[in-house]
Amino acid sequence: MIAPKQSHLSNMDLWKQWKEEELIEAKKSLIEYYIPLVDFVSNRLAIGLPKNIFKEDLVSYGIMGLIDAIEKFDYQRGLQFETYASWRIRGAIIDGLRQGDWVPxxxxxxxxxxxxxxxxxxxxxxxxxxxxxxxxxxxxxxxxxxxxxxxxxxxxxxxxxxxxxxxxxxxxxxxxxxxxxxxxxxxxxxxxxxxxxxxxxxxxxxxxxxxxxxxxxxxxxxxxxxxxxxxxxxxxxxxxxxxxxxxxxxxxxxxxxxxxxx
The missing domain is CATH 1.10.10.10 (Winged helix-like DNA-binding domain superfamily/Winged helix DNA-binding domain)
Structure with a gap:
């Protein structure tokens, strides 16, 4: 899987600042850190999609899934965020496509x-x-x-x-x-x-x-x-x-x- 972008703070520092101190800047940094996951999942899901479905739409749905994952993830449980977020991103993209009635x-x-x-x-x-x-x-x-x-x-x-x-x-x-x-x-x-x-x-x-x-x-x-x-x-x-x-x-x-x- 594509590696997330690096941050000037460690991953754990960002999670602590967001989850324990509720710093919005930390949340933004986490989104930027993990944004490559959205591109990765979007590219995987793009296989076979009709031409009227744009990559930008998939990314837009995926970003909402990533934000949702960051808001709900419990970093203290010891689970891999990349795995959790990938499913959330994928689910958000699929839900978005379904709501758009994209398949006749x-x-x-x-x-x-x-x-x-x-x-x-x-x-x-x-x-x-x-x-x-x-x-x-x-x-x-x-x-x-x-x-x-x-x-x-x-x-x-x-x-x-x-x-x-x-x-x-x-x-x-x-x-x-x-x-x-x-x-x-x-x-x-x-x-x-x-x-x-x-x-x-x-x-x-x-x-x-x-x-x-x-x-x-x-x-x-x-x-x-x-x-x-x-x-x-x-x-x-x-x-x-x-x-x-x-x-x-x-x-x-x-x-x-x-x-x-x-």
Whole structure:
């Protein structure tokens, strides 16, 4: 992750001045210190967004998230502020985009159709299905399917972070719980989530796995992944979208199976 700008005061000094003395100047210094986090998260979320969504808007939403994080963060708990703030910034950007109704209903419906198709076909065949099989299931040409994937790319910007319980608003912040404070139920849920995600990733095609790994684990940009894989940025965006939709389909199926067994 990009390192924050350095300050003439230590990080801890700034936190003490802001939290204990409520010095506004200290708060401003913290905002300036951590502003690179906003650029980092904004650049990550920008993948696949339509041209009518401007980077300046993402940064504006993100700055509000950063300010909120600085106001609410308890520096004495020993948690990493960068992790906490990144989730707050990301959440603020996504909330801002959602409030702006940035994804047409028709696009969301297309994404749901593809996700359902992956879920049903891979449950039936117990393997990764091809674009041809998906196209036939949807009763469209392969070219039309590829266009659908391109159209729904904008809906996949946050799916990987909340694949099973995206309807629960606290899911993102639940990852920030102190390791020492985890209860048995949390450990079981965490184990299930990791195991389920591993199985879902195994169902991806080789290229999709590479894109997911480079993007989410190595944190390469879209253009950097395109250069590594000798593919166009649009092709990388398409692979990313299919990977996320395939993961959501697999995870959704496993969630249903889990609840049916209970």
């Amino acid at each position: 209903r028709s696009v969301r419906e297309k994404a749901k159709k593809i996700e359902d198709a992956y879920q049903k076909l891979e449950q039936k065949h117990l393997r990764s299905v091809t674009d041809v099989e998906i196209s036939q299931f949807l009763q469209i040409s392969e070219a039309e399917f590829q266009q659908m994937v391109q159209d729904v790319a904008i809906t996949t910007i946050c799916s990987i972070d909340e694949p099973i319980r995206e309807e629960e608003s606290e899911t993102r912040l639940s990852l920030l719980i102190d390791e020492k404070a985890k209860n048995p139920e949390h450990k079981v849920n965490e184990f299930f989530l990791k195991e389920t995600l591993e199985k879902a990733i195994e169902r991806l095609t080789e290229k999709e796995r590479i894109v997911v790994s480079l993007f989410y684990f190595d944190e390469l940009s879209l253009s950097e992944i395109a250069e590594v894989m000798s593919l166009s940025p649009s092709r990388i965006s398409q692979l990313h979208s299919k990977a996320i939709l395939r993961l959501k389909g697999t995870l959704g199926r496993m969630k249903i199976q889990l609840f049916n067994e209970q």
